[in-house]
Amino acid sequence: MAASGCRGVRSILWKYGSCAKNLYVSRSKMVPQLPLRQISVASSLWKKNLAAAGPQKFTQEFIDKQLEEFEVGKRHLANMMGEDPETFTQEDIDRSIAYLFPSGLFEKRARPVMKHPEEIFPKQTAIQWDAEGRPFHFLFYTGKQSYYSLLHDVYEKILAIERHQDKMRNKGLFASDTKQILLTGSRWLLKEEIEENLVENISDQDYLRLIQLMEKLLSMPYCSLEEEFILKFRKQLEVQSSKYQIPALQYDPQGVAFSVADGRRKTAKASITLRDSGSGNITINGRNYLHYFPVLQNREQLMFPLLFVGMMGRFDIEGSVEGSGHSAQAGALRLAISRALLSFVSEGEVEKMRQAGLLTADPRIRERKKPGQEGARKKFTWKKR
């Protein structure tokens, strides 16, 4: 250390030799007078701040080496298992590894695994500048190059449409009732989806700004020129048909009309077959309803839909129900009967039934028990002290 220091000093003096001849120091005077430095032995100085290092980074050559080893290892494994190395797929690898290294561990991710390095090592962002250090993207120094580049492009399109509008106005062909883009049934992409597309993190204000710009683009009369571009940022919503479809009226070989419908309440599931030209017999799970439902309230629940539409003695009901308790089963059956009745009843009656609450599925389910409490709502005994 001291010797190299001397050499350094001498090299500097050599360069300025012509003007610094007086300063030339002879060898004998080159004894270094450097103070002895105490090297601290505190272990806290040796410990690296692991949290500050961030996620572990792998060099490209390391990953290439891993890839090579994987390919070679795959062929060895195929030979070991006596299979053809050329047609050895990932599933075969998994099977072989599970056979050669049987593991009793429950956690699947802790078991031995042999996978392509792409799946094991997290993807590193590629270096964003060339050999001379010049970044590839012209907005690199902003920090969010993809997002700002997107804003730049959208603004460019707005300007292009304005120029087009001016041209049309000059020619006298300006028409404000041009083709508009259909936006019904779609929504703007969410912030997370845009982050995925841009491979960058953006803040809420950034997202709002982007949506504002897109709205501005949409507000212009000739926005249909950029329809394709705008639709890239819209996601189609799935069409939700909340209306319940009336079950079709079917006819059995004897010509008797019948309809089938389902109903649910809590965890009870019921299925009903409503047969016309009957005499009011109700059979549930093969038994008469009097035997299946000893409680009057449950039998009333079954009868209520028929009573409401005034077709008490007309139908034969055949039902199957499972799950939950007697009350819930009765409720499920009631809903199923009401739904089956829809195919025998007129439109006005359907509306009346809906208003009576016969067609609404009861959404109430059992509330979960919370920790620190006796049940869903009941608390432990409260002690003042």
Place this chain on the structure above:
Amino acid sequence: MMKRSLHVCNKTRDIISATEKILNFPLTQPDYFHLSELFTIKDLFEARVHLGHKKGCRHRLMEPYLFGSRLDTDIIDLEQTAEHLQRALNFTAHVAYRGGIILFVSRRRQFGHLIETTARECGEYAHTRYWKGGLLTNASIQYSPGVRLPDLILFFSTLNNVFQQHVGIRDAAKMNIPTMGIVDSNCNPSLITYPVPGNDDTPVAMEMYCRLFKMTINRAKDKRRQMELLKGISASV
């Protein structure tokens, strides 16, 4: 053996001296890229570069650059502007010739798109958005460790959206990065290496500045490519 190594030494020495010549020769000439033919004082006048802000907005340190005021509006001295602009363009050209990274900065929303387009067409870089605190001073953490910082920063407007001095001027001074700034009569020219007193509010003036800088940078890069080609030809000969 010795002769061959001597021959090799000579060849590398020739290459080194050719590269040195390419890099050092332009520095010996006052106007190597002939930038004085790009603009005249009349062009500056027609682009309304001489119009400053009102007397009340005047910055004390801008007084040397002002010609005077007419009806309370400050008039910038175009002869001084021309001199400063020539110096700034010359410096930019030399930086571009030596392959330096040039960053175009402005916080005016009116001209942000124009400046970004100009930067893209030159092959250089732009930053007309919100300036994050540690961009220059904390670069190895904000970007990746081996990042290269800009070698020259061009401020097309030295003020930000709240009429305070742009943070980039101070940061560039901290990081020893030379700056060029179009300083209007309400700006502070002290920390800027190559101030150019002029109007930064009119579209005509901004378009002119963008055009001038684009032309200088393109000219310098073309010249460099030309010299490299010539060197390649002479080396192969």
